[in-house]
Amino acid sequence: MHPAFSVILLTTLIGMGQGLFLALYTEQVYSSLQVLDASRDGQFYGIGSAIAVVLLIAGLLASFFHLGHPERAWRSAAMWRTSWLSREVILLPGFIFFVFLYGVTHLFGLDTTIMNIGAVAVTLSLVLGMIATALGFLLFVATGMIYACIRFLQEWHTPLTVINYLLLGTASGFTFATAYAAYYAPELVSFYAGWAIVLTSTALITRLSSLIRNKRLKPRSTLQSAIGVRHSGISQQAQGSMGGSFNTREFFHGKSDLFFKSIKYIFLVMVFLIPIILLAISFYQPSKMLLLSTITVQYIGLMAERWFFFAQANHPQNIYYQTIS
Amino acid sequence: MQDNTITPDDHIEVKNTTCYMCACRCGIRVTLKNGEVRYIQGNPEHPLNKGVLCAKGASGIMKQYSPARLTKPLLRKKEADRGDSNFEEISWDEAFSILETRLTKIRETDPKKFCLFTGRDQMQALTGLFAKQFGTPNYAAHGGFCSVNMAAGMIYTIGGSFWEFGGPDLDRSKLFIMIGTAEDHHSNPMKIALSKFKRSGGRFISINPVRTGYSAIADDWVPIRPGTDGALMLALINEIIRLGLYDREFLINYTNSAELVNIDQASNTEGLFVRSNETFEEGCYDPQNKLWWDRHTNTEVPTRTPGADPYLLGEFETSNSIPVKPAFQLLVDRVKEFTPAWAAEITGIPEETIKQLAHEMGITARDQKIELPIPWTDTWGKEHDSVTGNPVSFHAMRGIAAHSNGFHTIRALSILMTLLGTIDRPGGFRHKAPFPRPIPPCAKTPKGPEGVQPNTPLAGMPLGWPAEPNDLFIDEENNPVRIDKAFSWEFPLSVHGLMHNVITNAWRGDPYKIDTLLIFMANMAWNSSMNTSEIRKMLNDKDENGEYKIPFIAVCDAFQSETTAFADLVLPDTTYLERHDVMSMLDRPISEFDGPVDSVRIPVLPPTGECKPFQEVLIELGGRLKLPKFVDEAGNPKYRNYPDFITNYETEPGSGIGFLAGWRGKGGEKFMRGEPNPQQWEMYEKNNCVFHYELPRSYQYMRNFNQGYLEWARHHRLTRYAEPITIHVYSEILQKFRLAAQGKLPGKQPPNHLRARVETFFDPLPFYHVPLETELTDTHKYPLNAITQRPMAMYHSWDSQNAWLRQIHTHNYLHVNPKTARASEINDGDWIWVESMHGKVRCMCRYSEAVEPGTVWTWNAIGKAGGAWNLDKNANESQKGFLLNHLIAEELPRTGNGPHLSNSDPVTGQAGWYDVKVQIYKAGDDEPEETWPQFDGPKQSIPGVKPRKRKWLSYFAGKGENK
Amino acid sequence: MTQLALVIDLNVCVGCHACVISCKEWNTSGNAGSLSDLHPYGKDPTGTFFNRVQTFEVGEFPKTETVHFPKSCLHCEDPPCVPVCPTGASYKREEDGIVLVDYDKCIGCKYCSWSCPYGARELDEKQKVMKKCTLCVDRIYDEALPESERKPACVMSCPPAARLFGDIHDPESDVSIAIREAGGYQLMPEWGTQPANHYLPRRKTRMTIHQDELVRADNPLNKEHYAEPEFDDPSLDDVTSW
Numbered sequence A: 001m002h003p004a005f006s007v008i009l010l011t012t013l014i015g016m017g018q019g020l021f022l023a024l025y026t027e028q029v030y031s032s033l034q035v036l037d038a039s040r041d042g043q044f045y046g047i048g049s050a051i052a053v054v055l056l057i058a059g060l061l062a063s064f065f066h067l068g069h070p071e072r073a074w075r076s077a078a079m080w081r082t083s084w085l086s087r088e089v090i091l092l093p094g095f096i097f098f099v100f101l102y103g104v105t106h107l108f109g110l111d112t113t114i115m116n117i118g119a120v121a122v123t124l125s126l127v128l129g130m131i132a133t134a135l136g137f138l139l140f141v142a143t144g145m146i147y148a149c150i151r152f153l154q155e156w157h158t159p160l161t162v163i164n165y166l167l168l169g170t171a172s173g174f175t176f177a178t179a180y181a182a183y184y185a186p187e188l189v190s191f192y193a194g195w196a197i198v199l200t201s202t203a204l205i206t207r208l209s210s211l212i213r214n215k216r217l218k219p220r221s222t223l224q225s226a227i228g229v230r231h232s233g234i235s236q237q238a239q240g241s242m243g244g245s246f247n248t249r250e251f252f253h254g255k256s257d258l259f260f261k262s263i264k265y266i267f268l269v270m271v272f273l274i275p276i277i278l279l280a281i282s283f284y285q286p287s288k289m290l291l292l293s294t295i296t297v298q299y300i301g302l303m304a305e306r307w308f309f310f311a312q313a314n315h316p317q318n319i320y321y322q323t324i325s
Numbered sequence B: 001m002q003d004n005t006i007t008p009d010d011h012i013e014v015k016n017t018t019c020y021m022c023a024c025r026c027g028i029r030v031t032l033k034n035g036e037v038r039y040i041q042g043n044p045e046h047p048l049n050k051g052v053l054c055a056k057g058a059s060g061i062m063k064q065y066s067p068a069r070l071t072k073p074l075l076r077k078k079e080a081d082r083g084d085s086n087f088e089e090i091s092w093d094e095a096f097s098i099l100e101t102r103l104t105k106i107r108e109t110d111p112k113k114f115c116l117f118t119g120r121d122q123m124q125a126l127t128g129l130f131a132k133q134f135g136t137p138n139y140a141a142h143g144g145f146c147s148v149n150m151a152a153g154m155i156y157t158i159g160g161s162f163w164e165f166g167g168p169d170l171d172r173s174k175l176f177i178m179i180g181t182a183e184d185h186h187s188n189p190m191k192i193a194l195s196k197f198k199r200s201g202g203r204f205i206s207i208n209p210v211r212t213g214y215s216a217i218a219d220d221w222v223p224i225r226p227g228t229d230g231a232l233m234l235a236l237i238n239e240i241i242r243l244g245l246y247d248r249e250f251l252i253n254y255t256n257s258a259e260l261v262n263i264d265q266a267s268n269t270e271g272l273f274v275r276s277n278e279t280f281e282e283g284c285y286d287p288q289n290k291l292w293w294d295r296h297t298n299t300e301v302p303t304r305t306p307g308a309d310p311y312l313l314g315e316f317e318t319s320n321s322i323p324v325k326p327a328f329q330l331l332v333d334r335v336k337e338f339t340p341a342w343a344a345e346i347t348g349i350p351e352e353t354i355k356q357l358a359h360e361m362g363i364t365a366r367d368q369k370i371e372l373p374i375p376w377t378d379t380w381g382k383e384h385d386s387v388t389g390n391p392v393s394f395h396a397m398r399g400i401a402a403h404s405n406g407f408h409t410i411r412a413l414s415i416l417m418t419l420l421g422t423i424d425r426p427g428g429f430r431h432k433a434p435f436p437r438p439i440p441p442c443a444k445t446p447k448g449p450e451g452v453q454p455n456t457p458l459a460g461m462p463l464g465w466p467a468e469p470n471d472l473f474i475d476e477e478n479n480p481v482r483i484d485k486a487f488s489w490e491f492p493l494s495v496h497g498l499m500h501n502v503i504t505n506a507w508r509g510d511p512y513k514i515d516t517l518l519i520f521m522a523n524m525a526w527n528s529s530m531n532t533s534e535i536r537k538m539l540n541d542k543d544e545n546g547e548y549k550i551p552f553i554a555v556c557d558a559f560q561s562e563t564t565a566f567a568d569l570v571l572p573d574t575t576y577l578e579r580h581d582v583m584s585m586l587d588r589p590i591s592e593f594d595g596p597v598d599s600v601r602i603p604v605l606p607p608t609g610e611c612k613p614f615q616e617v618l619i620e621l622g623g624r625l626k627l628p629k630f631v632d633e634a635g636n637p638k639y640r641n642y643p644d645f646i647t648n649y650e651t652e653p654g655s656g657i658g659f660l661a662g663w664r665g666k667g668g669e670k671f672m673r674g675e676p677n678p679q680q681w682e683m684y685e686k687n688n689c690v691f692h693y694e695l696p697r698s699y700q701y702m703r704n705f706n707q708g709y710l711e712w713a714r715h716h717r718l719t720r721y722a723e724p725i726t727i728h729v730y731s732e733i734l735q736k737f738r739l740a741a742q743g744k745l746p747g748k749q750p751p752n753h754l755r756a757r758v759e760t761f762f763d764p765l766p767f768y769h770v771p772l773e774t775e776l777t778d779t780h781k782y783p784l785n786a787i788t789q790r791p792m793a794m795y796h797s798w799d800s801q802n803a804w805l806r807q808i809h810t811h812n813y814l815h816v817n818p819k820t821a822r823a824s825e826i827n828d829g830d831w832i833w834v835e836s837m838h839g840k841v842r843c844m845c846r847y848s849e850a851v852e853p854g855t856v857w858t859w860n861a862i863g864k865a866g867g868a869w870n871l872d873k874n875a876n877e878s879q880k881g882f883l884l885n886h887l888i889a890e891e892l893p894r895t896g897n898g899p900h901l902s903n904s905d906p907v908t909g910q911a912g913w914y915d916v917k918v919q920i921y922k923a924g925d926d927e928p929e930e931t932w933p934q935f936d937g938p939k940q941s942i943p944g945v946k947p948r949k950r951k952w953l954s955y956f957a958g959k960g961e962n963k
Numbered sequence C: 001m002t003q004l005a006l007v008i009d010l011n012v013c014v015g016c017h018a019c020v021i022s023c024k025e026w027n028t029s030g031n032a033g034s035l036s037d038l039h040p041y042g043k044d045p046t047g048t049f050f051n052r053v054q055t056f057e058v059g060e061f062p063k064t065e066t067v068h069f070p071k072s073c074l075h076c077e078d079p080p081c082v083p084v085c086p087t088g089a090s091y092k093r094e095e096d097g098i099v100l101v102d103y104d105k106c107i108g109c110k111y112c113s114w115s116c117p118y119g120a121r122e123l124d125e126k127q128k129v130m131k132k133c134t135l136c137v138d139r140i141y142d143e144a145l146p147e148s149e150r151k152p153a154c155v156m157s158c159p160p161a162a163r164l165f166g167d168i169h170d171p172e173s174d175v176s177i178a179i180r181e182a183g184g185y186q187l188m189p190e191w192g193t194q195p196a197n198h199y200l201p202r203r204k205t206r207m208t209i210h211q212d213e214l215v216r217a218d219n220p221l222n223k224e225h226y227a228e229p230e231f232d233d234p235s236l237d238d239v240t241s242w
């Protein structure tokens, strides 16, 4: 597939936004459960949520660039019964909305206790956060499923796609949170760094699994099934349009093999290797600069990862568009 | 759901006319919305295409509104060079007066200094008439570089030919062999017929070095080495005779196979038929005064003696002690050594396959006979209860024609068809009116320079059909009278001229210098010239006085082609949707097997800008120059315009014969012949623009010898004679030229340097020889044959300005068998050099398993000169596309001081396009990834040509954007 | 239920591109129009087409088959491109099974094209909406056209009549008969999309020659061998008496 920059931005930004929110909320739950000591004020959550909202809205905006008719984007909520894209379109604003409420509740001190369950005070923000969390997870599923549900794109058609979206989003969100904490709540750096390392490492495992899986994939469609001729020696001579077509622009990444392969190693290093090392260092020796670089490196790596995710998907339609003459 | 883009305010019209996106001439129905073309569809009521339409036809909209269209008469600016496309706009009045002044002077002094050459046009009847009236012999159309070998080879043998004059009867055929055809003039009808044929279980074999297009759907593909079909045909003949699979009855009754030939080597009439004493009136027919050897009486008898049964084989001595053999015996002697094994070596086709081919042909012909309950009478008065046929048919075109050995290959093919007994019979080859014609047809050129006189029409036709050496168009010194040297000893039977040598000859002043060259609808600075790069230089070349070697060039074209760039005067033509046209019986009509058909074009749109149909230009010029047929006694123009001319012109006053055969007579009650009918155009318009006369069934077959048909044809003046047209298995006509070369025939004699050539190639029986150019090539250095093919979705160079078609073919590759490519370490897609002994081009390679390994090929005329056709400078056509013509020479390599000889068939002058041999090698890594050679486009815009703009094209008819 | 479709006979398709261009010309000025072209007179011209003809080579020289292969939207019975569309612009008509795009609803997200394994959809790069073969829905029901012309433009134009049009659910329709009798097949059956369009394979007519057809009783050469001897020519009667 041809990776569209807008979609790369969309998926990486909202993934990170979702992850960041989950990081904030995890911390709040831990605090509520008194696993961590609850010394953060509303501002920590409020500003954090605001950043998450900014990331999410940036992602949303980026997605508009992908549309031929952004002014009609509202129509895309129509088919939630069948279309994961439609579901994402509903979930994303819903999630943003609840993150927004969650942040506002914290920021403006609107949080009140609704009830107590044992020693735990169930506050308004906890409930809003719970809803947002549910939406966040659903959003991960929806985003992942947009790709995973297309059965022709065998590289994507696996639960690993959803898991990777989830894990890469949360990993980058927690890394972001680690950096955020370095500024606003240095005491949480190791908490977040720990989680970020765990998530990033898990993501490494699942991402590697998908790489290995994809490498072993045998395309289900072949030239033989594409044109219905049984012979091992078929080659295309012409595709009917010498100046290219939508089919050659949308479904081919158009880059060299070398470029393609390098991107793979680049993202493995930038998304996983470097961040894990840097996070491990900050675990012991927190440094704002180091953490800022960590998230920067990881985010750029994620863009590369997303480019690769798209580029690696070999659409069966490509069988029909191999040669011109 | 309906087309809801049409509102009640929209004005919708539907008009019928005839397509001219190619030479096939299908009927079309054009829907206009608010005066713009909404849709072009095939006319379902048209006999030719029956409603279907090809890709070119369907893209007429993009031709009509193309930004490459010329819309104003243009004059080259004084200071500008030819080729620069630096023009100023002038009025038609100025254009006419420039031509009038110039042409009047030429006509008063030496009319042959005016040359009119036309390309793929369909109005040779009018252009030819104009030239003749002007008095110049220097006129021809594309035939000479196109497929004259096909026309001449077959017409000199069976009195008709493939091309527009006849074709395979696929309705009834069982076995169809297609040889060297990619797309051809009978485009849609061939596709319709092929599919019906296949669906009804017919077997289709294609003989072609390449498998694309039609060949793709063949049941069997027989790849052949280019230029070797002659060997294949001879071997097929050999095998068919060896097994006795020929149609003896047909050969005896309808061909000269049993006629006795003098074989006395000492005699001056050696090789001629021995004739009875019976005298015949001189005329354009083959007198029936020859002899058979009767097996019952074992003596010579006049042919067709009742009760006689002639021998086809044997050697006899006549009562006058002349040793004779039946012509068939001579054929048998000839092919004896041409066995399948021999041909296998030459053609690359396995011996077994050749035998299998012969067996399939012979057995299908003999065991699947067709008999139709149609009684008919032959020219000897014999009544037949039925028409019979042998269902084997062939079609062949330029794959065999465009070689310098094509004439004899095609003779061999015609003889093969004759042996199988398939001439104008059901399931075989069928004629189309006005064919068959006498062998050879009657038209003749003048016989010498005295035929060309100031202020006088030419004393003969500019093109004709020589029957003997005395018919040649040469002066006392054997010099050609025509600029292209047609009908000279170099190319005696060049019945369509040699347009491909006109520019070179005129530039060299050989045989003389000319003044004005008028080119109509031919892209001679590009794809219809061989040796294109050099030709472009010649067009722009000046002598020591700084005068152009070709003093004046006028071009009539509809588009900004490569050639218009070289014109001094450009005449903008209309498109086919904007003009009247006729597809006349005097030219090449669209006749069907069942009878004559002619058709017209009627404008569906007004002319764009200042465009003027070339027909109107000729009529106007004819009036101004006071050419006899174009003016009345007082010297005033006789015709208001072209439609008026078509309605009222008669070949001779009162002849009743004009350009159109339908609805003649005062009220349209007559056909073929009759007084002019003022309503004729309207009547055509009401009838789908077609006139179709279906012959009575008994006149539809065996027309070479069908009394009913021949008398019908004579009555309607398709011909003057109703004599039988005996098939020339043995060609006495060729033998006469050979006798002249041997000094045995009184009259015109070839110059010494051509004697051997004429003697060799004027063989009364077909033979195989290596193409002339190949013979002169170092085939170790240049081992590969390079050929071109027509793509179905492009017409020559016309369509690169067509926004839809150019998306299908926007540049071309050289297609190479992977084995061949790998041997030169060339990968698929690599930039390579293709080099012949004449030049080289750089292009891209594409692997293909569908090409014989000794052959490389490309689509013809996709590559374009930079900036031509109003394409962007970086358009694929010029950057990645290439033209093979740069590698093909218009002349053979010169040997010593010998004459410059055209790279053509030595009999007919057919351009030897497909004889070129090449080598291929990888282009250097440091070389630019673009084709070579490159040509600069115009530096300035051309008046009247829309500026190249538009990133987007979103055509929607009826919005008034294109009116 | 009706399922309209095209059946394409590869046995007679000569790859002429007539269907490509007649489709373009019909549709560019119709309901689906205009179909825009980018760089129409420049480098790499490219435009929106609903139908393309491709060429494949099968086998190694000299056993090569050249296959011309036209492809447009196959109007799948279970069209994966439809459910994924977020706006409902892509839909399959109940009444005749035609898969269509509502250009007024389409947001140009391209998602449906990802979900078509055949590459049958093309985004109009000027109008930014997804387009595809409409099965000429604006011709086939148009009562202003004569009955015989209520067919897709590509079907009308195809010179060898390689394109058949009809209802594949009606077992007696021409298309159903052709599919049945000539071995019609679907593209990429592995995805279960059930394309309504079918393709008919190449079919070969061969000839077997029997030896007795070559050694013929009616061999005309037999008539040539012996010249009838003269009555007076010598014979055994002259020299012996037994």
Ligand SMILES: Nc1nc2c(c(=O)[nH]1)N[C@H]1C(S)=C(S)[C@@H](COP(=O)(O)OP(=O)(O)OC[C@H]3O[C@@H](n4cnc5c(=O)[nH]c(N)nc54)[C@H](O)[C@@H]3O)O[C@H]1N2
Binding pocket: B118, B119, B120, B142, B145, B146, B147, B520, B521, B522, B523, B524, B527, B528, B529, B556, B557, B558, B559, B560, B561, B562, B563, B573, B574, B575, B576, B614, B788, B789, B795, B796, B797, B798, B860, B861, B884, B885, B913
């Ligand atoms: N290498 C190679 N070269 C070949 C051939 C080959 O097989 N291989 N084939 C040869 C053959 S058979 C032929 S017939 C020639 C064809 O060669 P040409 O006769 O030169 O044909 P075109 O290239 O199509 O150019 C004809 C011109 O007609 C113009 N034209 C189109 N429509 C109209 C119109 O309505 N009015 C006027 N006035 N002009 C119009 C076009 O713009 C173009 O400039 O090419 C020959 N050249």
Ligand SMILES: Nc1nc2c(c(=O)[nH]1)N[C@H]1C(S)=C(S)[C@@H](COP(=O)(O)OP(=O)(O)OC[C@H]3O[C@@H](n4cnc5c(=O)[nH]c(N)nc54)[C@H](O)[C@@H]3O)O[C@H]1N2
Binding pocket: B022, B023, B120, B146, B147, B179, B180, B181, B182, B183, B184, B185, B186, B187, B207, B208, B209, B210, B224, B225, B226, B227, B228, B229, B396, B397, B398, B399, B400, B403, B787, B788, B789, B790, B791, B792, B793, B794, B795, B796, B857, B914
């Ligand atoms: N679409 C389209 N149709 C056209 C034209 C066009 O430009 N475009 N041009 C029209 C004109 S002017 C003409 S003259 C006709 C010509 O129509 P064709 O005669 O079909 O002309 P070519 O395309 O030259 O095809 C020549 C074929 O012969 C094969 N061939 C080459 N050398 C040999 C050989 O030695 N032996 C054999 N057996 N085969 C050989 C080539 O591979 C090719 O398939 O087409 C007409 N129709």
Ligand code: SF4
Binding pocket: B019, B020, B021, B022, B023, B024, B025, B026, B049, B052, B053, B054, B055, B056, B057, B058, B187, B188
């Ligand atoms: S074959 Fe095509 S281009 Fe030629 S006349 Fe017919 S429709 Fe027109």
Ligand code: SF4
Binding pocket: C008, C012, C013, C014, C015, C016, C017, C018, C019, C020, C053, C068, C070, C157, C158, C159, C160, C161, C162, C163
């Ligand atoms: S029009 Fe017919 S023959 Fe031509 S490419 Fe299309 S399907 Fe094939």
Ligand code: SF4
Binding pocket: C072, C073, C074, C075, C076, C079, C080, C081, C082, C099, C115, C116, C117, C118, C119, C120, C121, C132, C193, C195
């Ligand atoms: S071919 Fe593609 S676009 Fe057409 S219905 Fe099937 S999946 Fe949808």
Ligand code: SF4
Binding pocket: C084, C085, C086, C087, C088, C089, C090, C101, C105, C106, C107, C108, C109, C110, C111, C112, C113, C129, C130
């Ligand atoms: S591009 Fe249009 S039709 Fe396709 S999925 Fe998006 S909205 Fe639907």
Ligand code: SF4
Binding pocket: C022, C023, C024, C026, C027, C050, C051, C072, C132, C133, C134, C135, C136, C137, C152, C153, C154, C155
């Ligand atoms: S059915 Fe109509 S829209 Fe579809 S390919 Fe044919 S012409 Fe084009």
Ligand SMILES: [Mo]
Binding pocket: B142, B145, B146, B147
């Ligand atoms: Mo031609």
